Amino acid sequence: MFRAAAALVVTAATLTGCAQEEQLYVGDAWVRLAAVDGRPAAAYFTIHGGPTDATLLSVSTEVAVRTELHESKAAAGGGMTMDAVRQVAVPALQEVRFAPAGRHAMLFDVNPAVKPGGTLPFIFTFADGTRIEQTARVIAAGDPAPAFK
Numbered sequence: 001m002f003r004a005a006a007a008l009v010v011t012a013a014t015l016t017g018c019a020q021e022e023q024l025y026v027g028d029a030w031v032r033l034a035a036v037d038g039r040p041a042a043a044y045f046t047i048h049g050g051p052t053d054a055t056l057l058s059v060s061t062e063v064a065v066r067t068e069l070h071e072s073k074a075a076a077g078g079g080m081t082m083d084a085v086r087q088v089a090v091p092a093l094q095e096v097r098f099a100p101a102g103r104h105a106m107l108f109d110v111n112p113a114v115k116p117g118g119t120l121p122f123i124f125t126f127a128d129g130t131r132i133e134q135t136a137r138v139i140a141a142g143d144p145a146p147a148f149k
């Protein structure tokens with residue numbers, strides 16, 4: 001009995017002392033391939049701000065020739081339009097979501113060997129030189145967004 005209780009206390013102390021969730025990191029990354037070959041794919045993810053403000057400069061993957069940061073908006077005449085953005089601010093300890101109908105990374109000239117069901121490695125580069133690697137799940141154009149957790 002006593003031993004079990006002591007073990008629980010140690011576990012709780014370890015979790016509390018772990019500062020990992022306060023570091024800048026990227027989670028829940030996924031890619032929706034285009035419905036038509038040759039059209040760009042889109043990558044979505046959530047950036048979790050660290051202890052200081054950060055600025056995302058680029059997202060890249062070796063299977064796409066070019067990647068741009070985009071932001072979708074409602075178009076004046078109805079429908080959606082998207083603009084390229086040069087950088088995205090990630091305030092300290094805030095979540096910045098890249099999600100359908102909002103911000104995304106657009107992947108141009110994706111290697112046709114990339115198929116739904118796999119994963120792709122991405123590198124996220126920030127203005128202070130930080131580079132974070134994260135793997136994204138790949139889904140088909142018509143698939144629902146994956147549920148994480």
Ligand SMILES: [Cu+2]
Nearest residue numbers: 070082104106
């Ligand atoms: Cu786009």
